[in-house]
Amino acid sequence: MSDSTGKIVSLKNGDSLPLETLPLLSYGEFGDRLLETCSNLGRVSAYFAYPAGDDELDLLAVLARDWQGDLVLLRTRIGNTYPSLTPRCPQLGLFEREIAEEFGAVPTGHPWFKPLRFHRVQPGRLDAWGRDPLRHPVPGEMPFYQVEGEEIHEVAVGPVHAGIIEPGHFRFQCHGEKVLHLEISRGYQHRGIEQLLTGGPHGATIHQLEAAAGDTTIGHASAYCQALESLSGVPASPRGAALRAIALELERLANHVGDLGALAGDIGYLPTASFCGRIRGDYLNLTAEICGSRFGRGLVRPGGVAFDVDPLLAAAMLQRLAAMEKDTRGAIELFFDSPSVLARIEGTGIVTPEVAEELGMVGMAARASGLTIDSRLHHPLGNREGSFAPVVIEEDGDVCARAKIRRREIYDSLEMVRKGLRNLPPGPIRCALPALAPRSLTVSLVEGWRGEVVHVALTDGRGALSRYKVVDPSFRNWGGLAMALRGEQISDFPLCNKSFNLSYCGFDL
Amino acid sequence: MLKVICERLRQGHRTAKYPRQDPVLPERFRGLPRLEPGGCPQDCRECLSSCPYGALQVDGGRLRLDMGRCIFCGDCSAACPHEALTFSRDHRLASRTREGLLTDGDVFALAGPLDRRMKKLFGRSLKLRQVSAGGCNACEADLNVLGTLTYDLGRFGIQFVASPRHADGILVTGPVAENMKGALLETYAAIPEPKLVIASGACAIGGGPYRDSPEVNNGLGDLLPVDLYIPGCPPHPYTVLDGLLRMLGRL
Numbered sequence A: 001m002s003d004s005t006g007k008i009v010s011l012k013n014g015d016s017l018p019l020e021t022l023p024l025l026s027y028g029e030f031g032d033r034l035l036e037t038c039s040n041l042g043r044v045s046a047y048f049a050y051p052a053g054d055d056e057l058d059l060l061a062v063l064a065r066d067w068q069g070d071l072v073l074l075r076t077r078i079g080n081t082y083p084s085l086t087p088r089c090p091q092l093g094l095f096e097r098e099i100a101e102e103f104g105a106v107p108t109g110h111p112w113f114k115p116l117r118f119h120r121v122q123p124g125r126l127d128a129w130g131r132d133p134l135r136h137p138v139p140g141e142m143p144f145y146q147v148e149g150e151e152i153h154e155v156a157v158g159p160v161h162a163g164i165i166e167p168g169h170f171r172f173q174c175h176g177e178k179v180l181h182l183e184i185s186r187g188y189q190h191r192g193i194e195q196l197l198t199g200g201p202h203g204a205t206i207h208q209l210e211a212a213a214g215d216t217t218i219g220h221a222s223a224y225c226q227a228l229e230s231l232s233g234v235p236a237s238p239r240g241a242a243l244r245a246i247a248l249e250l251e252r253l254a255n256h257v258g259d260l261g262a263l264a265g266d267i268g269y270l271p272t273a274s275f276c277g278r279i280r281g282d283y284l285n286l287t288a289e290i291c292g293s294r295f296g297r298g299l300v301r302p303g304g305v306a307f308d309v310d311p312l313l314a315a316a317m318l319q320r321l322a323a324m325e326k327d328t329r330g331a332i333e334l335f336f337d338s339p340s341v342l343a344r345i346e347g348t349g350i351v352t353p354e355v356a357e358e359l360g361m362v363g364m365a366a367r368a369s370g371l372t373i374d375s376r377l378h379h380p381l382g383n384r385e386g387s388f389a390p391v392v393i394e395e396d397g398d399v400c401a402r403a404k405i406r407r408r409e410i411y412d413s414l415e416m417v418r419k420g421l422r423n424l425p426p427g428p429i430r431c432a433l434p435a436l437a438p439r440s441l442t443v444s445l446v447e448g449w450r451g452e453v454v455h456v457a458l459t460d461g462r463g464a465l466s467r468y469k470v471v472d473p474s475f476r477n478w479g480g481l482a483m484a485l486r487g488e489q490i491s492d493f494p495l496c497n498k499s500f501n502l503s504y505c506g507f508d509l
Numbered sequence B: 001m002l003k004v005i006c007e008r009l010r011q012g013h014r015t016a017k018y019p020r021q022d023p024v025l026p027e028r029f030r031g032l033p034r035l036e037p038g039g040c041p042q043d044c045r046e047c048l049s050s051c052p053y054g055a056l057q058v059d060g061g062r063l064r065l066d067m068g069r070c071i072f073c074g075d076c077s078a079a080c081p082h083e084a085l086t087f088s089r090d091h092r093l094a095s096r097t098r099e100g101l102l103t104d105g106d107v108f109a110l111a112g113p114l115d116r117r118m119k120k121l122f123g124r125s126l127k128l129r130q131v132s133a134g135g136c137n138a139c140e141a142d143l144n145v146l147g148t149l150t151y152d153l154g155r156f157g158i159q160f161v162a163s164p165r166h167a168d169g170i171l172v173t174g175p176v177a178e179n180m181k182g183a184l185l186e187t188y189a190a191i192p193e194p195k196l197v198i199a200s201g202a203c204a205i206g207g208g209p210y211r212d213s214p215e216v217n218n219g220l221g222d223l224l225p226v227d228l229y230i231p232g233c234p235p236h237p238y239t240v241l242d243g244l245l246r247m248l249g250r251l
């Protein structure tokens, strides 16, 4: 679809179009349209580069217009430097740093221009920070923000943390107990996934995307399969799609329940902590009943799913679900009934709606700050239109709001899983897919439990993947955690951190 | 308080009876592979080409599966037209040696115990420092689960600790991302001798799904001397527990 001037191209989630239909805008016009769309309730879903020649790069912006239910695509071409748009549109900040790190293109005037993941620049290009392009960068080697003054001190934590948790490096600028600023340096989990996908799909591709963020296996695998289905013009079988939707909600249940337990643990409220720790496992085990893996590995496959749920299994799952729901409600309501818990989480770690919007936050963290963003509602795919209950919003933006969002989503997801199991459409669980369309592009959004998972796939003349961009919700939300901590006590960090529970590997890919 | 007590009574005591009782794993769980040596017709290579990780090889006419490279995706089993390759529900997969993870369909040698001196040191109390080195967080999540009521790792005298200085060994997950190599080696160096090294998950053993990415190290390899390998992607918590207890000579 394009407007009368032929300059704005938009598509729906899960649609694809030939690459040649994307107009090439001048950088000036590209910037104007991007800013205009964002000031009109649009937001940046993905922004990335791909080579357009030896010295040139094409930039592609995918802007979600949630209330119109579509995605605007803007394309422009740049050389080695281009004026940064971040000062006028902060959501672009990390994306521009990412593009610079991958391809060496410098956004002049970027307010916080530093490496993001600490990997080498693509072969044949210059490092944006003038480092030796052949040497692997050292993670964390960059100028950190510093606050100067009497009694100001810095607390540095990580990359190896105290618990069983992924690595990252945190720098707190403190005045006594009070945190003035927190800077988070990541990249330790970088596995180079996007590079591995180029030229594919390979045999390993689906496995690599299933493990892009292990706790979002269904989310990422679904986004990937949706992209392939779109590029080959054959949607997933209705039964396959319905089973994916069930698995997606089970994934949400396991993670939300686990997070409430972890939150309770950090507050020292042990009943909920120990109940939820166990109940999370019950949800994982339910997923394992479908596909043998607690994390849903091997379930979602191009064209549908690899395992069926027959009436016998569906009945057994419904029965288990009923018992689990009782346990879940019991454990969660204790938490919210306890005044000492509420005293600890109310008003702690606030992210205002303005900040959330400016940062381009997505998912449950954004909804806890009052933003209505949920791809299940705005960008439903094909036959899933209307199958989603009203979006869950809280407005306080504090730890409590993020906990309450989880509670409400847990109860909604339970209902959705139940409905899904009762109304499985007949037919095959999986369709065979023909080859991918050459020289095409598709955008695939899935509302994972943490938020919107975005995959953008481009194919070359042979129909192989020439560029595959993955944006995990964590990429958009880590900044929110840093902002939540401003002005808080350093001892509130664990609480704030758990309330977001962001993915390190999802960010570092 | 009353509500808490009521809920506690209602939810009851749920610690598993393991190891007195074997765990019951889901019907479709993919555990120990079973290879039927007689099942493969000459020249059938269907399963070999279906594995993206080269985990299957034919050696002297016999099919062999390397559980260190396997991510238990089941693609090979689905591709085999002769039912010569299936996955059992047996969760016991750990081995003390890298070669021990190669299986060709006969009985799989379960992990043996540490030598007497080490067993005496660690057999009744083992403190581990965990390092995630590029893991996708599924391995890490299922290790965390060992601390929950169901598994209750503490009752076996095993504990994950915060500081390497308090640890008897290191348990590594992830393919050892280039960016984590330094921190991993430093953490290892900070653990007092004698110390144990455990590679948990396909990533830590051989790079897992990311094998051969230029940004990862294909697992621990020669970086550290490994005392216990725990296959799986991720390993089931019972697989980890079984491996640890066998290494300590407690099973």
Ligand code: SF4
Pocket (backbone or CB within 6 Å): B050, B051, B052, B053, B054, B055, B056, B065, B069, B070, B071, B072, B073, B074, B075, B076, B077
């Ligand atoms: S189950 Fe293991 S051996 Fe079989 S295809 Fe998957 S990775 Fe290869």
Ligand code: SF4
Pocket (backbone or CB within 6 Å): A211, A214, B134, B135, B136, B137, B138, B139, B140, B173, B174, B175, B200, B201, B202, B203, B204, B208, B209, B232, B233, B234, B235
């Ligand atoms: S072995 Fe599998 S589950 Fe474990 S970290 Fe690697 S990819 Fe994730």
